[in-house]
Amino acid sequence: MAYQVTQSDLEAIALGGAFLGTGGGGDPYIGKLMARQAIAEHGPVTVIAADEVADDTLCVPVFMMGAPTVMLEKLPSGDEILKALAELETFLGKKAGALICVEAGGLNSTIPFMVAAATGLPLIDGDGMGRAFPELQMVTFTMHGIASSPMVVADDKGNSALMSTISNLWTERLARVVAVQMGGAALVAAFPMNGADMKKALLHGTMTTIRDIGNTILSERKASRHPGAALRAMTGGAHLFTGRVVDVQRATEGGFARGKLTLRGIDDFAGQEFLVHFQNEFLLAETATGAPICMTPDLICALDADMGLPVTTEQMRYGMTVEFSAIPADPQWHTPAGLELAGPKYFGYDHEFRPFTTGERA
Amino acid sequence: MYRLGIDVGGTNTDAVVMKGKDVLAGIKAPTSEDVTTGVVAAMNGAIAQAGIDRANVSNVMIGTTHFTNAVIERKHLTQVAAIRLGLPATACLPPAVDWPQDLKTVVGDHGYLVRGGYEFDGREISPLDEAELIRIAKDIQSKDLKAAAITCVFGPINAEMEQRAKAIIQEHCPGLPVVLSTDIGRIGLLERESATIMNASLLRLAAKTVDAFGDALRDAGINCPFYITQNDGTLMAAETVKNFPVLTFASGPTNSMRGAAFLTGVKEAIVVDIGGTTTDVGALQQGFPRQAATVVDVGGVRTNFRMPDVFSIGLGGGSLVREQNGAVAVGPQSVGYKIIQEAKVFGGQTLTTTDIAVASGKAQVGDPAKVADVDPALAKTAMDTITSMLENAVERARVSPELIPVIAVGGGSILMPDSLGDLTVIRPDNFAVANAVGAAIAQISGEVDRVFSLEKTTREECLVLAEQEATQNALAAGAVAETIQVIEREDVPLAYLPGNATRIHVKVVGEMGGSNE
Numbered sequence: 001m002a003y004q005v006t007q008s009d010l011e012a013i014a015l016g017g018a019f020l021g022t023g024g025g026g027d028p029y030i031g032k033l034m035a036r037q038a039i040a041e042h043g044p045v046t047v048i049a050a051d052e053v054a055d056d057t058l059c060v061p062v063f064m065m066g067a068p069t070v071m072l073e074k075l076p077s078g079d080e081i082l083k084a085l086a087e088l089e090t091f092l093g094k095k096a097g098a099l100i101c102v103e104a105g106g107l108n109s110t111i112p113f114m115v116a117a118a119t120g121l122p123l124i125d126g127d128g129m130g131r132a133f134p135e136l137q138m139v140t141f142t143m144h145g146i147a148s149s150p151m152v153v154a155d156d157k158g159n160s161a162l163m164s165t166i167s168n169l170w171t172e173r174l175a176r177v178v179a180v181q182m183g184g185a186a187l188v189a190a191f192p193m194n195g196a197d198m199k200k201a202l203l204h205g206t207m208t209t210i211r212d213i214g215n216t217i218l219s220e221r222k223a224s225r226h227p228g229a230a231l232r233a234m235t236g237g238a239h240l241f242t243g244r245v246v247d248v249q250r251a252t253e254g255g256f257a258r259g260k261l262t263l264r265g266i267d268d269f270a271g272q273e274f275l276v277h278f279q280n281e282f283l284l285a286e287t288a289t290g291a292p293i294c295m296t297p298d299l300i301c302a303l304d305a306d307m308g309l310p311v312t313t314e315q316m317r318y319g320m321t322v323e324f325s326a327i328p329a330d331p332q333w334h335t336p337a338g339l340e341l342a343g344p345k346y347f348g349y350d351h352e353f354r355p356f357t358t359g360e361r362a
Numbered sequence: 363m364y365r366l367g368i369d370v371g372g373t374n375t376d377a378v379v380m381k382g383k384d385v386l387a388g389i390k391a392p393t394s395e396d397v398t399t400g401v402v403a404a405m406n407g408a409i410a411q412a413g414i415d416r417a418n419v420s421n422v423m424i425g426t427t428h429f430t431n432a433v434i435e436r437k438h439l440t441q442v443a444a445i446r447l448g449l450p451a452t453a454c455l456p457p458a459v460d461w462p463q464d465l466k467t468v469v470g471d472h473g474y475l476v477r478g479g480y481e482f483d484g485r486e487i488s489p490l491d492e493a494e495l496i497r498i499a500k501d502i503q504s505k506d507l508k509a510a511a512i513t514c515v516f517g518p519i520n521a522e523m524e525q526r527a528k529a530i531i532q533e534h535c536p537g538l539p540v541v542l543s544t545d546i547g548r549i550g551l552l553e554r555e556s557a558t559i560m561n562a563s564l565l566r567l568a569a570k571t572v573d574a575f576g577d578a579l580r581d582a583g584i585n586c587p588f589y590i591t592q593n594d595g596t597l598m599a600a601e602t603v604k605n606f607p608v609l610t611f612a613s614g615p616t617n618s619m620r621g622a623a624f625l626t627g628v629k630e631a632i633v634v635d636i637g638g639t640t641t642d643v644g645a646l647q648q649g650f651p652r653q654a655a656t657v658v659d660v661g662g663v664r665t666n667f668r669m670p671d672v673f674s675i676g677l678g679g680g681s682l683v684r685e686q687n688g689a690v691a692v693g694p695q696s697v698g699y700k701i702i703q704e705a706k707v708f709g710g711q712t713l714t715t716t717d718i719a720v721a722s723g724k725a726q727v728g729d730p731a732k733v734a735d736v737d738p739a740l741a742k743t744a745m746d747t748i749t750s751m752l753e754n755a756v757e758r759a760r761v762s763p764e765l766i767p768v769i770a771v772g773g774g775s776i777l778m779p780d781s782l783g784d785l786t787v788i789r790p791d792n793f794a795v796a797n798a799v800g801a802a803i804a805q806i807s808g809e810v811d812r813v814f815s816l817e818k819t820t821r822e823e824c825l826v827l828a829e830q831e832a833t834q835n836a837l838a839a840g841a842v843a844e845t846i847q848v849i850e851r852e853d854v855p856l857a858y859l860p861g862n863a864t865r866i867h868v869k870v871v872g873e874m875g876g877s878n879e
Contacts, residue, residue, distance in 0.1 A: 156452075157450055
């Protein structure tokens with residue numbers, strides 16, 4: 001069912017996006033402000049269900065790619081994404097009929113609302129990840145053979161690049177270099193697909209999911225409850241641990257924010273130590289001895305242990321207390337194709353994928 | 363030797379004399395319009411009450427909510443030119459884009475976007491548009507703006523462009539105070555920029571206030587060093603505050619919470635500090651204010667300071683109570699320090715929350731006969747409104763159903779009922795001067811913030827080195843060695859610099875020497 005998204009819905013959408021961002025994808029705050037400005041100027045966004053889109057409609061994902069730490073500091077000009085979309089349409093000789101969110105977590109969960117408001121195009125209820133992932137090819141679209149190119153990458157300075165590649169992994173390699181050269185962050189229109197393909201490849205309903213997650217966080221906080229338990233009940237998740245950050249190690253390599261958190265368990269987890277590895281997103285949680293307790297593609301979501309708000313990797317500071325939850329990824333991610341794209345091995349972690357299980361750490 | 367803690371609130375100025383862990387005297391005096399008179403009155407009162415020789419005062423610690431109140435009340439702020447170096451990037455969200463409209467109006471909404479700024483790797487986004495800065499300087503003069511705030515994209519990795527822009531602006535606007543974002547905050551453009559703009563808009567008030575403190579102390583015959591408390595509960599030399607008033611923003615709440623913990627010995631509680639103009643609500647965990655993990659809202663603006671997680675509402679003992687179309691509005695406007703002239707119980711004409719508390723029989727202050735004419739229905743509605751404002755604020759700070767106590771401190775705590783919902787309320791001895799106690803026990807810090815090369819060493823070794831250096835700085839400033847602990851420790855790799863450079867920031871705190879004597 002189609003529905004309208006107004007300025008007042010953006011708070012919940014951004015919160016839900018931050019939660020599914022699994023620590024990465026950038027703080028949706030910037031995207032929320034951009035969407036708010038665009039909705040104030042152009043009116044509300046229409047979100048439509050995938051099956052309301054005709055099979056021959058051109059559907060285009062729009063997103064930002066780059067390092068989240070860059071996006072906190074260097075905001076977009078606002079024109080680059082419209083330019084990227086327009087140039088892609090010109091190349092294809094066809095106008096887009098609907099927009100797609102590529103990534104329901106982080107900044108990219110709110111960016112499409114800004115583009116939808118500015119262009120008047122409807123936004124399809126769904127996305128290609130159901131969370132945030134650090135690389136462009138890590139989408140269900142890839143599993144369904146949908147090519148990321150032709151694509152247009154555009155920057156704040158007015159540069160744009162039209163790319164044609166032989167695979168989505170090549171797109172990632174090339175576009176990443178371009179994005180780094182463009183200043184670490186660029187806006188992208190890619191994966192042009194028709195409505196029929198979109199319906200097969202999309203993770204349906206995730207725009208509504210992030211809004212619902214956001215509303216749950218808001219209502220639990222209002223009721224003076226930490227939202228962790230309600231969110232886990234809602235998503236089939238498990239409580240991994242709660243701990244205090246005792247070390248944050250970071251490095252920006254090739255446009256990614258890589259690093260490792262060391263946490264000392266508190267409350268029920270007192271006396272234990274945990275490590276959380278991230279590459280933009282939290283990808284692997286381990287015990288102090290290196291035994292994995294949750295790994296990608298399953299979601300490792302962080303909430304501030306006190307106030308219950310999602311926290312990103314770049315907000316992690318010495319002394320913070322954080323509650324980590326595990327949420328199962330969409331079953332598509334647990335297939336061999338899904339694990340090849342975004343399993344632990346791909347990220348260089350020497351673990352066979354195992355779904356997280358509750359009670360394992362005891 | 364004695365320590366003097368002074369807290370200057372919007373309504374009252376409190377002073378305590380402490381020796382070691384004992385509060386020898388605590389005095390409350392009205393904050394005066396010139397600040398000075400109130401400080402001198404409270405200080406002299408406390409010294410006289412303690413019966414000590416003022417020559418034996420070794421340190422004076424002042425906490426003030428002056429600057430926070432100025433932002434919350436949108437008062438005493440000057441109009442600021444908010445200059446951002448970063449075009450064509452960042453154009454989608456201009457300076458102060460997420461500020462409440464009323465604050466934007468007061469500070470002027472003079473945002474200027476200029477070509478310039480750095481990429482993450484230190485390259486320029488565009489060369490600095492110097493001609494545009496000259497044009498902006500002329501605009502500043504023609505609009506008679508009182509200060510400028512300059513924020514450069516990725517300024518924290520290279521301050522050069524901000525410094526160059528400052529030189530150009532000052533060349534064309536001689537004497538204009540210019541605040542650079544790199545002196546104020548960390549990565550996170552909008553938050554750092556907002557803090558920089560607020561700092562600039564407070565400069566005039568800061569200079570006036572600090573000078574007034576200095577004069578007051580000197581005139582009272584106190585010549586020892588004086589410090590002002592900052593956000594994290596540590597002390598800042600008074601002269602530094604003239605340039606960085608924004609760094610004192612949350613010191614009031616930090617002081618009152620540390621004071622509340624000190625006075626009650628309770629380590630887990632919600633502290634409600636009701637002043638004359640605002641009420642601050644925060645949580646104590648293990649005797650320390652719970653730190654905000656994410657962003658902190660100050661007067662409706664997002665900032666990224668490290669601050670206690672405190673929620674402020676515009677309710678205090680001096681808050682105006684008005685009846686409009688049958689509804690009762692409480693605050694956020696307050697008569698502030700003029701309460702002793704303007705509140706009805708003191709013979710004035712303005713109906714305040716204190717008058718309501720007296721009219722309802724909840725408090726005995728001033729002359730109850732002067733509020734005999736207050737409609738009991740109005741008093742009840744106003745009292746209910748006050749209670750529900752306090753309940754909402756406490757509920758917001760409370761994150762578990764556990765029955766932890768509420769510690770009520772501050773001069774306005776006559777507004778607090780004996781219980782709030784299912785929570786009991788504790789009022790410690792000296793509750794009215796908890797802020798001043800918190801200031802008197804404030805800690806001294808040592809800091810290191812510089813670039814280390816990892817060429818011939820490791821990150822861990824550099825962190826240890828930085829920690830040792832910060833500890834030395836704290837000891838040199840008067841900290842007691844065995845009380846020192848690390849409160850901030852972070853490193854930001856600077857990928858573009860040769861030699862695998864990393865910027866390390868370590869801050870340690872310790873008790874000021876003399877506090878345990």
